[in-house]
Amino acid sequence: MGVVSSKTELAKMHPSDIGAGFHRSWYPVCLAATLTAETVIGLEFLGERVVVWRDPAGKPAVQTAWCPHLGADLSLGKIVEGRLRCPYHHWSFEAGGACTNIPTGDKIPSAARLFSYPTVEAWGLVWAYNGEQADVAPPVLPDAEEDALHFETIERGERPWDTWVATSNGVDFQHLRTLHGLPGNSMPETLEVEAGAIEFTSESPFHLQHGRITGTNVFAQHLRLGGVDMFQMFAGTPVGPRRSRGFVVVGVPKGQAARLPEVRAMVERLSEEDAPVLSTIRFRRGLLTASDRHLARYFKYVEEFPTFLPPL
Numbered sequence: 001m002g003v004v005s006s007k008t009e010l011a012k013m014h015p016s017d018i019g020a021g022f023h024r025s026w027y028p029v030c031l032a033a034t035l036t037a038e039t040v041i042g043l044e045f046l047g048e049r050v051v052v053w054r055d056p057a058g059k060p061a062v063q064t065a066w067c068p069h070l071g072a073d074l075s076l077g078k079i080v081e082g083r084l085r086c087p088y089h090h091w092s093f094e095a096g097g098a099c100t101n102i103p104t105g106d107k108i109p110s111a112a113r114l115f116s117y118p119t120v121e122a123w124g125l126v127w128a129y130n131g132e133q134a135d136v137a138p139p140v141l142p143d144a145e146e147d148a149l150h151f152e153t154i155e156r157g158e159r160p161w162d163t164w165v166a167t168s169n170g171v172d173f174q175h176l177r178t179l180h181g182l183p184g185n186s187m188p189e190t191l192e193v194e195a196g197a198i199e200f201t202s203e204s205p206f207h208l209q210h211g212r213i214t215g216t217n218v219f220a221q222h223l224r225l226g227g228v229d230m231f232q233m234f235a236g237t238p239v240g241p242r243r244s245r246g247f248v249v250v251g252v253p254k255g256q257a258a259r260l261p262e263v264r265a266m267v268e269r270l271s272e273e274d275a276p277v278l279s280t281i282r283f284r285r286g287l288l289t290a291s292d293r294h295l296a297r298y299f300k301y302v303e304e305f306p307t308f309l310p311p312l
């Protein structure tokens with residue numbers, strides 16, 4: 001393994017710094033429950049600003065926030081007759097991005113469109129895909145369908161780190177013992193790397209861990225400890241270089257709702273232990289040793305991950 005990473009390698013890991021956009025991945029935008037029918041939300045997202053609202057069928061729309069007329073912030077607008085109306089001169093836009101009305105009656109320019117991210121609603125979150133079309137499926141929790149779990153989705157606010165660095169936690173098996181003080185040495189034999197995702201299983205007579213990374217910003221796992229099943233998903237969205245917004249989903253099988261606070265407490269503890277390190281780390285792909293082999297594979301996956309820069 002190399003000694004110190006080259007600047008090129010680091011640039012590939014921080015694509016937003018070199019103007020190449022962010023990774024082509026599904027990003028959590030907001031809690032689905034906060035986006036009611038008449039709400040228009042403005043948010044920082046992938047180094048830009050987006051507007052988030054629901055179309056008349058209830059499907060979330062996530063679009064560039066800048067009006068193509070003169071650049072007003074559309075999050076100050078209103079939903080009128082199922083379309084988003086700019087606050088300034090009342091141009092109106094459909095969820096697909098097309099401008100369908102200019103009140104003066106002037107001809108609508110063909111370029112009068114908002115870039116619209118593909119969206120989906122899952123696990124209590126509105127997700128947007130950073131691309132023209134989604135080429136991978138939205139994140140899942142291993143071994144669980146949404147309707148088979150009792151789960152809670154929590155917004156964790158803004159944090160001073162890159163999402164792909166936080167996601168490396170999921171395959172940093174050493175730190176489970178050293179930082180979190182968890183017993184044993186449970187490292188999977190191999191990581192299965194597919195397009196846009198990494199999956200692994202580690203098992204002993206005492207535990208099962210089925211983990212999955214989707215994109216470079218979501219780590220989800222099914223844990224069985226002492227015969228008890230729990231589900232966790234850590235998802236983040238870059239808002240800019242070294243700044244991200246975090247969400248977590250905690251779940252238990254339906255019928256075991258009383259156990260949810262215990263799963264939540266575990267997640268809170270792990271997050272509190274990770275936070276001081278993640279918020280101060282000056283990341284480098286440094287001196288990796290044999291026990292870091294899964295981490296090294298993850299870093300290669302990040303370096304090779306495709307990026308996208310929306311035409312805003």
Ligand code: FES
Pocket residue numbers: 067068069070071072086087088089090091
């Ligand atoms: S700036 Fe939006 S309609 Fe003029």
Ligand SMILES: [Fe+2]
Pocket residue numbers: 169175180270274
């Ligand atoms: Fe951790």
